[in-house]
Amino acid sequence: MHAVADPPGALPAFVVVGQTPSLREPRLLDGVLYWLEQRPHEGGRTTLLRRLGPDQPAEELTPGSWNLRSRVHEYGGGSTALGHRSDGRPVAVFSHDGDRCLWLLELDSSSCQPRRLSPPGAYGGGLIDACRDRWIGVLESGSDEGAGCDQLVAVGLEGGEPQPLVEPADFCGYPALSPSGEGLAWVEWQQPFMPWERSQLWLGHFDGAGQLSGRRLVAGSGAEPNPDISVFQPLWCGPHLVVANDRSGFWNLEQLDNAEGVDAETLGAEAPLHWRPLLPMQAEFGLPQWVFGMGTQAWDGEQLLATACLQGRWQLGRVALPSRAENAGQWQPLAIPFDDLAGLCAERGRLACIAGSATEAAGLLELDLASGNWWHSPAAACPLAPQAISLPQELWFEGHGGARSHAWFYPPAGGAHREAPLLVKSHSGPTAMARTAQNLAIQFWTTRGWGVVDVNYGGSTGFGRAYRQRLASQWGVVDVDDCAAAAQALVAAGRADPDRIAIEGGSAGGFTTLAALCFTDVFRAGASRYGVADPSALASESHRFEARYLDGLIGPWPEARATYEARSPLAHADQIRCPVIFFQGLDDKVVPPEQTDRMAAALAANAIPVEVHRFPQEGHGFRDGASLIRVLEATEAFFRRHFNL
Numbered sequence: 044m045h046a047v048a049d050p051p052g053a054l055p056a057f058v059v060v061g062q063t064p065s066l067r068e069p070r071l072l073d074g075v076l077y078w079l080e081q082r083p084h085e086g087g088r089t090t091l092l093r094r095l096g097p098d099q100p101a102e103e104l105t106p107g108s109w110n111l112r113s114r115v116h117e118y119g120g121g122s123t124a125l126g127h128r129s130d131g132r133p134v135a136v137f138s139h140d141g142d143r144c145l146w147l148l149e150l151d152s153s154s155c156q157p158r159r160l161s162p163p164g165a166y167g168g169g170l171i172d173a174c175r176d177r178w179i180g181v182l183e184s185g186s187d188e189g190a191g192c193d194q195l196v197a198v199g200l201e202g203g204e205p206q207p208l209v210e211p212a213d214f215c216g217y218p219a220l221s222p223s224g225e226g227l228a229w230v231e232w233q234q235p236f237m238p239w240e241r242s243q244l245w246l247g248h249f250d251g252a253g254q255l256s257g258r259r260l261v262a263g264s265g266a267e268p269n270p271d272i273s274v275f276q277p278l279w280c281g282p283h284l285v286v287a288n289d290r291s292g293f294w295n296l297e298q299l300d301n302a303e304g305v306d307a308e309t310l311g312a313e314a315p316l317h318w319r320p321l322l323p324m325q326a327e328f329g330l331p332q333w334v335f336g337m338g339t340q341a342w343d344g345e346q347l348l349a350t351a352c353l354q355g356r357w358q359l360g361r362v363a364l365p366s367r368a369e370n371a372g373q374w375q376p377l378a379i380p381f382d383d384l385a386g387l388c389a390e391r392g393r394l395a396c397i398a399g400s401a402t403e404a405a406g407l408l409e410l411d412l413a414s415g416n417w418w419h420s421p422a423a424a425c426p427l428a429p430q431a432i433s434l435p436q437e438l439w440f441e442g443h444g445g446a447r448s449h450a451w452f453y454p455p456a457g458g459a460h461r462e463a464p465l466l467v468k469s470h471s472g473p474t475a476m477a478r479t480a481q482n483l484a485i486q487f488w489t490t491r492g493w494g495v496v497d498v499n500y501g502g503s504t505g506f507g508r509a510y511r512q513r514l515a516s517q518w519g520v521v522d523v524d525d526c527a528a529a530a531q532a533l534v535a536a537g538r539a540d541p542d543r544i545a546i547e548g549g550s551a552g553g554f555t556t557l558a559a560l561c562f563t564d565v566f567r568a569g570a571s572r573y574g575v576a577d578p579s580a581l582a583s584e585s586h587r588f589e590a591r592y593l594d595g596l597i598g599p600w601p602e603a604r605a606t607y608e609a610r611s612p613l614a615h616a617d618q619i620r621c622p623v624i625f626f627q628g629l630d631d632k633v634v635p636p637e638q639t640d641r642m643a644a645a646l647a648a649n650a651i652p653v654e655v656h657r658f659p660q661e662g663h664g665f666r667d668g669a670s671l672i673r674v675l676e677a678t679e680a681f682f683r684r685h686f687n688l
Contacts, residue, residue, distance in 0.1 A: 050456075052431060052456065052490050053490045054486055054487045056671075056676045059486070060083060061083060061668040061669075062423065063423040064080040064081060064083070066078055066079070066405065066406065066422050067079040067397070068338075069396060069397065070125045071393060072390070074095075074393070075093050075094070075095055076094055079091060082668075083668030083671055084668045087667050089122070090103055090105045090110075091111055097418035104148060105148070108141060110140040110141055111123050113165070113166060113335065114138075114167070115165045115167035116214075116588035117632055118334045120167060120336040121335025123138075124169040124180065126170065126171025127173045129174060132151055133149075134200065135148045135150055136148075136160065137157075138166045143164060144159050145159075146158060147160050158202070160198055160200070164183075166181065166182055169218070171200075172220060176199060176200045178198045179196070179218055179227070180195070180196065181215060181218075182196045192213075208254065209245075209247075212233050214231065214232050214238070215230065217332070219284075221279045221282075222279055222282070223303060226248050227246070227255060228245065230263075230277065230332075235591030235592075236595070237331075238331075238332040239330075241264040241270060241271060242274050242332075243260055243274070244260075244274045245260055246258070246261045261316055262286060263288070267290065272288060272289065273288070273508075274287065274288050275287040275329030275330065276338060279302075280298070282301050282303040283298050283299065283300050283301065283303075284302035285297070285321070285340065285342075288318070291323060292325075293324065294330075295320060295328060296321040296340065296347075296362060296372075297320050298364075299317075299318055300317070322362060322374055326352060326353045327351065327352040327353075327506075330504060331475075333472070336386075338388060339387060340362075341388050344391055346364075346412070347361070347362040348394050348412075349362050352504075354449070354505070355437070355449055355477070355505050356479060357382055357384040359376070359384055360375050360376040361412075362374065363375055379398070381403065384396050384408075385397045393410065395408060399481055404422060406420045406421030426483075427486060431456070431490065433453040433485070433489035433490075433495075438452045438529065438532065442500070442521070442528045443501055443517075446501060446513065448499070448525050449499040450496050450497060452495070453488075453494065454494055455488075455494045456490050459533075459539070460538070462543075463493065463539055463540060464540055465495070465540065465544045466493050467498060467529065467530050467566070468497045468547060469526050469555035470503070471549050471552045472504075472550075473555065474503065476499055477499045484675065485497065488679075492688075494539055496529050496530065500521065500522040500526055501513030501514055501525055502514025514596060515595055516595070516598060517596075519554065519562075519578070520610070522555045523555060523563060526555060526559050530546075530565050542567060543567060544567055545567065545682050546569050547569065547570035548571065548574065550575070550633070550663065550664070551574075551575065553572055553574015553634075554578070557576055560623065562615070562618070568621050568624075568685050569621065570626070570678045570681070571639070572626045572665070573628055573633075576638040576641065576642035577614075577638050577641065578597060578607050578610060579604065579607040579608070582600035583601075584635065593607075613645060616646055617645075617649055619649075620651070621685075622653070623643075623653055624678060624681040625642070625643050625654065626677075627655070627656070628658045628665060629657055629658060629659045629661070654677070656677055
């Protein structure tokens with residue numbers, strides 16, 4: 044057999060995924076922009092960089108073997124905190140994946156080497172307490188056994204053992220320190236609920252010894268009549284506390300006036316506290332809290348900035364705060380050509396975030412709020428000419444139960460037609476969302492003549508709480524039906540070949556992929572990356588953060604065992620009649636390799652064409668560029684071979 048040449052203009056896999064870094068968690072400190080880069084060409088290592096201005100070169104602060112990564116709740120995030128010592132000197136505290144310790148880096152000295160602060164542990168989501176020269180963040184214990192606990196702890200900037208500040212009933216995170224350093228807000232949640240389902244906002248004040256006193260539950264489930272409330276990203280705007288709360292059906296911004304002025308005695312006395320809606324909108328100012336370090340709103344010292352998702356597209360704007368207590372604020376969008384935004388931060392009239400669009404790859408966006416001038420530096424130059432980029436087209440279709448459902452359709456090079464193969468993408472989470480920033484992994488397919496439909500199936504973020512809750516008790520049903528319906532809508536419109544439809548996904552998207560192959564007859568091939576094949580095994584063996592997640596997605600385990608069996612791709616492997624390719628990390632703690640091995644063996648026993656690719660150094664979600672290239676090339680070759688392309 045000889046190799047088949049790619050069509051002219053096709054993007055090679057090494058250009059798509061081998062070199063471009065992922066940019067994360069930008070932060071402004073003293074006018075300097077800092078950010079994290081995860082580099083696939085360095086085995087997925089994450090490093091800290093900075094630049095002094097938009098036109099200045101980037102400087103790497105943690106070269107070599109430093110790997111800035113948090114392992115809290117397995118998914119991590121918030122590995123690095125930036126701030127000042129009490130004497131004003133800037134510092135960074137980060138979790139190094141090499142030894143799982145916290146390390147301190149002095150930012151005003153280029154010759155200074157990081158210094159170890161703590162014993163090993165799962166640290167993340169922290170901040171710098173300048174008043175007391177310490178790091179405050181989350182320390183998780185017992186995550187490998189499914190039991191254990193979270194703590195908010197303090198670690199002195201001179202080093203030492205973590206000192207407990209908050210010991211919640213279950214999970215905690217997202218601490219926010221008031222401008223004076225006297226008040227602390229944080230979020231807690233308890234199993235079986237995930238933080239985007241039910242969570243609580245707490246407020247406390249530090250006493251003279253640096254311990255929290257007068258703690259009080261101030262928002263979220265338990266503080267109001269409706270228990271199904273989620274809060275996201277507490278943020279201090281001067282003396283006021285702002286949080287995204289989805290009591291309205293959308294994560295909208297609300298403000299607690301003069302929260303910093305409430306002393307510990309009043310907190311303990313249960314005095315009434317009144318939250319004020321700032322922007323009643325059918326828009327999302329929050330995200331599912333899978334990781335620490337996310338940001339959708341920021342305070343620059345004088346004004347509130349935010350990113351809002353409206354029907355799948357993001358906007359950046361000012362929140363004009365009300366002048367009187369009875370008035371709501373106003374949303375003032377900023378004129379920028381980007382509709383995919385993340386990681387917002389601000390400082391003294393400047394903001395920064397990760398921004399992208401269909402024609403611009405995600406990159407660092409800096410904006411001067413007074414002049415409106417902005418600078419965008421993509422993580423990598425686009426290898427395609429503008430006319431060769433397939434632009435996302437909004438697709439609304441009739442999904443599960445006739446519900447109006449959403450997807451983005453990318454036509455193949457030359458335009459959609461009845462004989463074009465179609466790739467259906469089922470995103471992970473399953474609470475994630477199909478976004479609009481330029482995605483070269485999608486362009487990889489469209490430049491080869493494939494149409495791609497990226498489905499925001501029921502359960503996705505970006506369309507409000509009710510849309511997200513469509514998946515309650517219906518995982519493996521709603522998502523499967525919506526992916527199938529999106530493909531069928533394109534076939535009915537004459538934009539895809541019904542005999543050449545493939546589906547792919549990773550993690551939860553891998554489960555949707557396998558279930559769609561089992562329980563529909565729409566797809567002719569599938570690719571699963573570290574996908575869930577046996578939900579009952581996931582329910583009984585999962586890591587601590589997701590130990591009860593499936594209670595809400597399928598049903599309580601083991602009482603709902605029959606439902607788990609009915610939804611299980613492994614239990615119904617005999618219903619799959621098309622080729623499947625699998626990719627599995629052998630260090631995966633979320634979906635153990637045994638699930639993929641059993642699923643592949645069951646298909647092989649039924650004489651179904653199967654390919655399995657195993658990666659010894661990868662966990663849940665691949666990071667190394669070589670792994671990512673291999674996944675993309677192997678998937679395309681597998682589909683091409685079985686579709687006779």
